[in-house]
Amino acid sequence: xxxxxxxxxxxxxxxxxxxxxxxxxxxxxxxxxxxxxxxxxxxxxxxxxxxxxxxxxxxxxxxxxxxxxxxxxxxxxxxxxxxxxxxxxxxxxxxxxxxxxxxxxxxxxxxxxxxxxxxxxxxxxxxxxxxxxxxxxxxxxxxxxxxxxxxxxxx
Numbered sequence: 001x002x003x004x005x006x007x008x009x010x011x012x013x014x015x016x017x018x019x020x021x022x023x024x025x026x027x028x029x030x031x032x033x034x035x036x037x038x039x040x041x042x043x044x045x046x047x048x049x050x051x052x053x054x055x056x057x058x059x060x061x062x063x064x065x066x067x068x069x070x071x072x073x074x075x076x077x078x079x080x081x082x083x084x085x086x087x088x089x090x091x092x093x094x095x096x097x098x099x100x101x102x103x104x105x106x107x108x109x110x111x112x113x114x115x116x117x118x119x120x121x122x123x124x125x126x127x128x129x130x131x132x133x134x135x136x137x138x139x140x141x142x143x144x145x146x147x148x149x150x151x152x153x154x155x
Contacts, residue, residue, distance in 0.1 A: 037079065043067040043092070052076040060085045064092035064141070072097045073132075074148065082131035089113065089141040096134065100147040103129040106136060113138030119147040 032039030037054045040061040048069040052060070054076040062071055062085070073085075074097050087094050098104055104119040115136050122129075136143050 041069070041071070043069050056080075057083045059083060061088070062086070062094060062096075063088040064094050065090045066092055068093040068095075070095045070097070074099050078102065078130040078132060082133065084133045084135070087134065087136045087138075087143055089136070089138045089143050091139070092141045094138075094141070094143045096143070096145045097148050098132060098145065099130075101125065101129060102147070103131045104134060104145065104147065105131070106134045106145060108136035108138065108143070110136075110138050112140040114142045116142070116144040116146075119145060 030041055034051055034053050035055070036052075037056045038059045039050075039052065039054075040063075041048055041050050042063040042065075044065045044067060046067045048062075048064070048067065048071075050062075050069070051072040052075065056079045057073065057076045058079045058081075060071070060073075060083070062069055069092070071094070085096065087096060098119065100120050102120075103122050103125050104117075105122075106115065106117050106119075108115040115138060134145055136145075
């Protein structure tokens with residue numbers, strides 16, 4: 001019985017240390033704020049919720065390892081030249097919310113993963129619609145990109 005209790009304590013301590021290390025790593029690779037035109041966020045062994053309110057969003061990077069992220073860009077305004085988002089996902093889940101009036105082009109690289117794209121078809125948008133290029137790299141995870149007008153504010 002003592003061996004089992006000792007093993008449980010060592011396991012709990014190991015998991016706690018791993019989670020603390022993941023928090024430190026995630027914070028180390030964090031750049032920008034919700035109003036920055038460029039930002040980077042990382043979630044390792046945990047979750048992440050981020051809403052951008054940028055007035056000229058140019059680029060973003062979101063990395064997830066054994067965790068989940070929900071990134072909401074519906075309140076942001078894209079740079080007139082467009083914006084690029086890189087989503088890297090390893091054994092996790094990522095949800096990217098975009099505005100329905102944006103032209104969204106997705107390029108994905110999958111290794112045992114899935115990307116679900118639910119955006120407005122480019123043919124349904126004006127030629128001068130704001131452009132968002134999304135690059136997805138998923139390894140054994142799931143990524144969803146959704147155009148969702150709910151909660152969006154006009155640009």
